[in-house]
Amino acid sequence: MHPSTILVLTLLVGSGSFLAGLLGSMTGLGGGVVLIPMLTLLFGVDIHYAIGASLVSVIATSSGAAAAYVREGFTNIRVGMFLEIATSLGAIGGALLAASVNTRWIGLIFGVVLLHSAYMSLRPPPRDVDGANGPSRLAKALSLDGEYPYEGGMRQYQVQSVGAGFALMGLAGVLSGLLGIGSGAFKVLAMDRVMKLPFKVSTTTSNFMIGVTAAASASVYLGRGYVDPGLSMPVMLGVLAGSLLGAKILAHAPARKLRMLFAAVIGFLAIQMIYNSLRGTL
Amino acid sequence: MTGSRGHSLEVRLGGLLRTGVLLAALFVIAGGSVYLVRHGGEQPSYGHFEGEPAAYRTVAGILQGVVNLSGRAIIQFGLLVLIATPIARVATAGFGFARRRDWTYVVICSVVLALLLYGLVSGK
Numbered sequence: 001m002h003p004s005t006i007l008v009l010t011l012l013v014g015s016g017s018f019l020a021g022l023l024g025s026m027t028g029l030g031g032g033v034v035l036i037p038m039l040t041l042l043f044g045v046d047i048h049y050a051i052g053a054s055l056v057s058v059i060a061t062s063s064g065a066a067a068a069y070v071r072e073g074f075t076n077i078r079v080g081m082f083l084e085i086a087t088s089l090g091a092i093g094g095a096l097l098a099a100s101v102n103t104r105w106i107g108l109i110f111g112v113v114l115l116h117s118a119y120m121s122l123r124p125p126p127r128d129v130d131g132a133n134g135p136s137r138l139a140k141a142l143s144l145d146g147e148y149p150y151e152g153g154m155r156q157y158q159v160q161s162v163g164a165g166f167a168l169m170g171l172a173g174v175l176s177g178l179l180g181i182g183s184g185a186f187k188v189l190a191m192d193r194v195m196k197l198p199f200k201v202s203t204t205t206s207n208f209m210i211g212v213t214a215a216a217s218a219s220v221y222l223g224r225g226y227v228d229p230g231l232s233m234p235v236m237l238g239v240l241a242g243s244l245l246g247a248k249i250l251a252h253a254p255a256r257k258l259r260m261l262f263a264a265v266i267g268f269l270a271i272q273m274i275y276n277s278l279r280g281t282l
Numbered sequence: 283m284t285g286s287r288g289h290s291l292e293v294r295l296g297g298l299l300r301t302g303v304l305l306a307a308l309f310v311i312a313g314g315s316v317y318l319v320r321h322g323g324e325q326p327s328y329g330h331f332e333g334e335p336a337a338y339r340t341v342a343g344i345l346q347g348v349v350n351l352s353g354r355a356i357i358q359f360g361l362l363v364l365i366a367t368p369i370a371r372v373a374t375a376g377f378g379f380a381r382r383r384d385w386t387y388v389v390i391c392s393v394v395l396a397l398l399l400y401g402l403v404s405g406k
Contacts, residue, residue: 006325009326046329056364060306060307064300068296077375081394088397215398219404223402224339227338227358229334232361233310234314
């Protein structure tokens with residue numbers, strides 16, 4: 001699709017971004033994973049511009065959502081701050097890497113990450129387990145252990161495998177900087193499966209960190225001229241509006257069916273991205 | 283810090299994030315309106331990557347453009363405010379930890395802040 005004027009393109013991109021933000025916030029996977037295939041495949045936008053615009057929208061949505069979550073008391077700010085060292089380092093590295101990596105490779109890696117997200121979104125959220133392995137020394141030194149609201153009271157939890165979680169977060173940061181996504185799925189994976197944080201603590205702390213991670217790579221993209229104002233404007237406003245609405249209607253939506261739909265959409269987009277990357281038409 | 287002990291800091295961080303995003307969105311809307319009125323009828327060209335001119339990628343260039351009421355520069359300024367929002371959040375958390383004499387976390391916040399500021403100046 002190649003709209004004839006900037007005004008038409010702005011309206012179309014804005015509407016598409018609104019839908020991406022809506023789906024992203026209702027499924028908890030973020031708008032970036034739909035946004036970049038939409039911009040590159042549908043509107044023929046160069047992937048570098050698409051990534052720049054997506055990163056900016058990621059900051060907007062995660063900051064908006066985090067503002068609500070930190071008040072509820074689930075977010076573990078210490079864990080978030082400590083792991084942000086890893087994600088920021090990775091994000092800057094990924095953003096610098098994006099300049100020298102071939103567009104086809106970026107598209108290909110993106111497709112694989114999309115497939116993984118599709119798969120993950122179909123799995124049910126795991127049940128919380130009590131820390132059976134005993135406290136981690138690093139977690140103690142950094143006083144990472146916390147508590148969260150549970151059935152009217154507060155429930156304690158202990159943080160495990162801090163080193164492995166830190167390394168995985170570095171990888172999440174690289175993917176975020178290279179592909180322009182929040183990589184929330186990887187952050188939740190690291191905190192929930194590896195560090196054994198309660199699921200709700202993992203998702204809210206992940207959201208808390210996404211803004212800083214995206215800001216680290218977005219500033220590199222901005223400095224290198226990958227953030228186009230004319231394109232980023234409808235993307236940022238559309239995604240932000242969509243995700244705000246999504247958060248409002250989330251409570252009434254059939255979550256399971258929605259996730260199935262979302263998994264089908266991003267699975268389809270993943271195959272398109274991989275196909276176009278291999279053909280060299282991205 | 284998820285207990286009542288850290289609650290005031292959490293409320294402050296939440297308020298900061300909300301204000302930053304709102305402010306950024308207002309600038310982007312204002313700049314976008316100017317841009318569309320002036321250039322809405324032109325042909326778009328995002329298919330080939332050329333990179334933005336210095337006026338849209340350096341802080342000095344963007345500020346100069348805002349003074350000249352360039353729509354695109356005002357959008358970029360809004361995006362700068364947006365990028366600055368999580369950075370300000372890290373700084374605020376750092377001050378919060380300093381007030382509690384939690385020096386380990388003051389150091390952690392400072393490292394993250396240094397990385398973010400490096401990202402901001404690395405492009406030139």
